[in-house]
Amino acid sequence: DGGITQSPKYLFRKEGQNVTLSCEQNLNHDAMYWYRQDPGQGLRLIYYSQIVNDFQKGDIAEGYSVSREKKESFPLTVTSAQKNPTAFYLCASSMDRGSYEQYFGPGTRLTVT
Amino acid sequence: DQQVKQNSPSLSVQEGRISILNCDYTNSMFDYFLWYKKYPAEGPTFLISISSIKDKNEDGRFTVFLNKSAKHLSLHIVPSQPGDSAVYFCAASDRNAGNMLTFGGGTRLMVKP
Numbered sequence: 001d002g003g004i005t006q007s008p009k010y011l012f013r014k015e016g017q018n019v020t021l022s023c024e025q026n027l028n029h030d031a032m033y034w035y036r037q038d039p040g041q042g043l044r045l046i047y048y049s050q051i052v053n054d055f056q057k058g059d060i061a062e063g064y065s066v067s068r069e070k071k072e073s074f075p076l077t078v079t080s081a082q083k084n085p086t087a088f089y090l091c092a093s094s095m096d097r098g099s100y101e102q103y104f105g106p107g108t109r110l111t112v113t
Numbered sequence: 114d115q116q117v118k119q120n121s122p123s124l125s126v127q128e129g130r131i132s133i134l135n136c137d138y139t140n141s142m143f144d145y146f147l148w149y150k151k152y153p154a155e156g157p158t159f160l161i162s163i164s165s166i167k168d169k170n171e172d173g174r175f176t177v178f179l180n181k182s183a184k185h186l187s188l189h190i191v192p193s194q195p196g197d198s199a200v201y202f203c204a205a206s207d208r209n210a211g212n213m214l215t216f217g218g219g220t221r222l223m224v225k226p
Contacts, residue, residue: 041218041219042119048213050211092156094212100145100214101159101162106154106155107154107156
């Protein structure tokens with residue numbers, strides 16, 4: 001049963017702590033993406049990776065970091081430098097850099113207090 | 114500067130009637146357009162797409178229309194069902210910019226029984 005998994009579903013952290021969000025896919029997709037969604041807003045691209053060991057900044061990369069050591073995994077770290085980290089985070093993947101359609105995971109709701 | 118806009122944050126429709134969701138874009142380089150459906154606390158799911166070489170694409174109850182000269186696309190759902198109640202995002206992509214998706218802010222559709 002192929003798909004994208006994100007864990008945990010809900011995450012709570014204290015301000016000043018780094019936190020890593022997990023994203024795993026077994027679709028054998030080359031490209032993976034991280035988005036952030038805020039209430040009443042669309043999805044904004046944080047980082048993307050079109051191939052293993054390579055990733056690029058999206059529109060709102062400040063305060064975030066990623067790694068892509070394995071094809072199936074693309075973890076996102078929300079650092080203490082991110083000014084407004086509370087949001088709904090979505091991971092997605094697509095077959096390759098030539099594919100338009102992206103498949104999304106269920107998301108992680110991060111709350112920082 | 115929002116390149117993809119969904120000007121109606123919400124839409125309410127009676128069951129069985131037509132739902133029309135609209136999306137405008139400013140970047141004339143966009144060559145592929147997608148609609149995603151999203152339930153609360155879940156990831157978006159792909160609904161339907163259209164290439165810029167077409168002006169209509171149909172899939173069951175869902176039809177997407179593209180008017181390139183007006184830089185406008187719309188999603189028609191006929192007949193609308195209560196299960197269609199969700200937030201709908203349009204997204205646009207430019208093949209020459211690496212197929213990244215730019216999302217609109219979303220429209221919340223409520224279908225009343």
